[in-house]
Amino acid sequence: MKIELINGVSRGTLEIIARKISDRTITDRILQNEFTAVGLCQGDIVSMLVASDIAEKTSDVVVSEISGVCPQHITCLGIFGDVTSVEASLAVIESRLNKK
Amino acid sequence: MKIELINGVSRGTLEIIARKISDRTITDRILQNEFTAVGLCQGDIVSMLVASDIAEKTSDVVVSEISGVCPQHITCLGIFGDVTSVEASLAVIESRLNKK
C-alpha cells in the first residue's frame, strides 16, 4: 500500500480530489477548506477498506474513496483532518498493512 | 484469493462499502448497522462466485459484490453477518480456494 501525506493542500489539488469523490457531503467540506491535511492510501479494494477502518478507529478523521465514477481494483483512500490526526492514522495503517 | 475480516466496522468504512454495492436492500441493512462483521474476498469473477456459494452454504450470512457500477475482472465479495458466521464462511473459503 502506497501512503503519502499532503499538508496545506493547494487549491487546484483540492479541486482535483473533490472531483474524484462521490460523497457530496465530504466534497463540500473539502472545498470549504475544513481540512488542513490529507492522507492518501492507494491499494486494492480490500486493503483500502481495512485502512479506512483503521483510520477511523485511530483518530478524528473523515474517510472517503478517491476515484470517481468508475472504480477499479486499484483504488485510493483519502483521509481528511488536521495534520496530527492524519499522521496518526497513517502511522497505524503503515504498521499494520505494510509490515506484514 | 485475498481474504480479510473486519469486526465492528467503522461508520465511514460502512459508507464506502455501501456506495460500492448495487443491491439497495443490502445497502439499507448495512447502513442500519444490522451486521457487526464483514468478510472481504478479492479475486477473479469465477473465484468470487464460488466463494459466494460456499459462504451461503456454510453459515447465516448475506453476500454481495462490492465493486460499484463498472465491474472488472478482479472483483470483491462482501460477506455480512455476525462475527462467528462470517469467520466460519471465511474459514471454508480459505480451505477450499487457497489450499488448491
Next chain:
Amino acid sequence: MKIELINGVSRGTLEIIARKISDRTITDRILQNEFTAVGLCQGDIVSMLVASDIAEKTSDVVVSEISGVCPQHITCLGIFGDVTSVEASLAVIESRLNKK
C-alpha cells in the same frame, strides 16, 4: 481458460450472477430457479465466444456473458442447465481449449 461448476447454486450467488447479465430473458429464468447448475468459463473474448459455441452444440444449455455493463478483455461465460448438461459442455470446452 478457468473452468468451474457450481451445483445447486445458493440464492445470493444467483442474484450476484443475475446482476452481471444484461439479457433480461435469461436473468428472469435464473431468478425463477429454472437452472440447477451453472458452469463458469473465464478467459479472453475470443475463447469465451468459442466456448459458448461449443457449449450450445454439446448439450441442452443456455449461455450468457457474465460481466455486466462494462465488458473487459477478460470476460466470463455462464452456462446454465441441469448438472448433467452443464458437465457435458464443460468437459468438451476443457478438452478443446485447455488441451491445446
Next chain:
Amino acid sequence: MKIELINGVSRGTLEIIARKISDRTITDRILQNEFTAVGLCQGDIVSMLVASDIAEKTSDVVVSEISGVCPQHITCLGIFGDVTSVEASLAVIESRLNKK
C-alpha cells in the same frame, strides 16, 4: 494477434456477439442469420484496424468491432461472411500480422 474461426455459429453465441457490437445495421444482419461464419481477431487497437482493412480488401466480408460500450486497449474484430470468404481473410491477416 489471436485468430479463431467459428463455422455455423450457435444461436446463443450469435446473441452474445450481437450484444457486443454497436452498429445496429450489422447486429440486425447477424441476428437474421445472414452470415454462416465468423472470424475473430483479438489484439490491440492498431492491429485490429489493420486486420479490418486487410479483411475487407481480401474477400467479401463485413467487419465490426466486438467489444460493447466501453472499448479497451485490447479489442476484438468480428469478420462476418460465408466460411470461404472468412477463411480467406483470416489467412491473409495471419500471414501479415503474425509472421512479422
Next chain:
Amino acid sequence: MKIELINGVSRGTLEIIARKISDRTITDRILQNEFTAVGLCQGDIVSMLVASDIAEKTSDVVVSEISGVCPQHITCLGIFGDVTSVEASLAVIESRLNKK
C-alpha cells in the same frame, strides 16, 4: 509507441475508426472520404499527446484520439491526410519517440 500506416483505408475500417472518435467534425470528414491515408500511433497518454503535437507541426494533417467513450491509459492517435503528409508525420514521430 506502435506506429502503422494504412493507405486507401477500406470502408468498414473507416466506420470502426469513426465510431471510436468523439469529435463529430472529424468523423464527418472521415466518412466523406476526405482523407486517403491514416496513421495510427498507440501508446500512453503523454506519448500520444507529444506525437499529436509533432504531427501537426510537421505536415498538413488532422489529428484525433481514437478510443471512444471511455479512455484508458493506453490510447491511440489517428493522423489523417494524404499519404505523403501522414508518412512525413509518422517519420518524425518515429525518430523522436522511438529512438530515445
Next chain:
Amino acid sequence: MKIELINGVSRGTLEIIARKISDRTITDRILQNEFTAVGLCQGDIVSMLVASDIAEKTSDVVVSEISGVCPQHITCLGIFGDVTSVEASLAVIESRLNKK
C-alpha cells in the same frame, strides 16, 4: 512518473487535451490559447495528486487531471502556464518524485 513539456502546443493537440479535462473553466482557458505551454505528468493517483500540489506551490500555473470521464489508476496531470512557470514546476516534481 513520466514527465514531458510541450511548448507552443498545436491546435489539434489542445483540442484532444481539452476533451480529456472535465473542469469547463480550465478547458475554456485552454481553447482560448491562454496558456503557451503544458507540462504532462503521468503516474498513479497518489503521485499525480502530490505532483499537482508541488506544481501549484512552485509557480504560477493551473493544474487539471487529463483523463476524461472514466478515471483509471494510471492518470495524467496537465500543468498549464507560460513555459518558464511550467518548467519550474516540472523541475521540482522531477526532483521530488523521480529521485526517491
